[in-house]
Amino acid sequence: MNIFVGCSSRDTDNKEYNKLAEDIGKFIVNEKHNFVFGGCGTGLMGKIYSVVSKSHDSKIIVTIAEAYKKQLEDISYDEFYISDTVNERKDCFIKKSDVMIFIPGGIGTVDEILTAIETKRSGQHNSPIIIININHYFDNLLNMFEQIYDENFADSKNKELYNVVDSLDEAIKYLS
Numbered sequence: 001m002n003i004f005v006g007c008s009s010r011d012t013d014n015k016e017y018n019k020l021a022e023d024i025g026k027f028i029v030n031e032k033h034n035f036v037f038g039g040c041g042t043g044l045m046g047k048i049y050s051v052v053s054k055s056h057d058s059k060i061i062v063t064i065a066e067a068y069k070k071q072l073e074d075i076s077y078d079e080f081y082i083s084d085t086v087n088e089r090k091d092c093f094i095k096k097s098d099v100m101i102f103i104p105g106g107i108g109t110v111d112e113i114l115t116a117i118e119t120k121r122s123g124q125h126n127s128p129i130i131i132i133n134i135n136h137y138f139d140n141l142l143n144m145f146e147q148i149y150d151e152n153f154a155d156s157k158n159k160e161l162y163n164v165v166d167s168l169d170e171a172i173k174y175l176s
Contacts, residue, residue: 001033002061004097005048006112008105009040009071017104018047020134023168024101025051034059034078036097038089041074044103049075063093090115099128101171104137113141113162120161129162130171138164 005024012018021044028035028048035052037045039062052058059078064071065086072080081096083089090112094100100116102109116129131138142164149156165171 001031001098002036002096003028003033004036004093004100005045006100006102006105006109006116007044007048008103008109009038009043009045010106011043011046012104014104014135016134017044017137020044020103020132020168021047022051024048024103027168027172028052029055029058032057034061036061036063036093038062038068038093038108039064039075039077039080040068040071042071044105061096063089063096065089086111091119094119094125094127097127099130099175101130101132102138103132103134110141117158117161121158128175130174131162131164132168132171133164133166 007021025048029052035048035058037049040046041049049060052060053076060076061079062072062077063081065083069082081092083092094116102113113131119125120129133139133142148154163174165174
């Protein structure tokens with residue numbers, strides 16, 4: 001299974017976020033899945049990459065926009081897809097992924113979450129979308145979704161498009 005993980009490309013001192021990233025890497029390797037990501041060797045992405053890159057059974061699949069290709073200098077990969085734009089890159093990781101998992105990250109991560117949900121809503125894919133809301137990191141985003149539903153700007157049945165969990169264990173259960 002190809003697992004996309006949307007997350008930070010910047011380093012953090014938060015031990016729980018770093019451990020989550022490493023545990024996701026271990027899950028990918030232990031289950032012989034493949035890691036789809038934005039090709040950055042730093043941040044939470046880098047933590048997952050450092051675990052998966054040591055495996056001979058899991059592929060590393062990079063989807064990257066031309067503007068960020070310089071970050072590829074420090075990593076190796078099995079498959080590589082470069083896109084002219086960030087939007088084309090998102091289309092690529094969605095096509096290459098069987099499941100999309102999101103953990104703490106920045107503006108790019110939030111953009112990826114919204115794109116994953118909207119493209120699923122419009123029928124472009126049917127891959128599971130899992131948001132791991134560790135330490136309530138995504139509470140404000142999820143509250144914004146609730147306000148959108150409450151004020152009838154979107155149907156609350158859109159909640160069925162994604163699954164919010166608090167831990168990797170819950171995400172794994174959901175995938176089972």
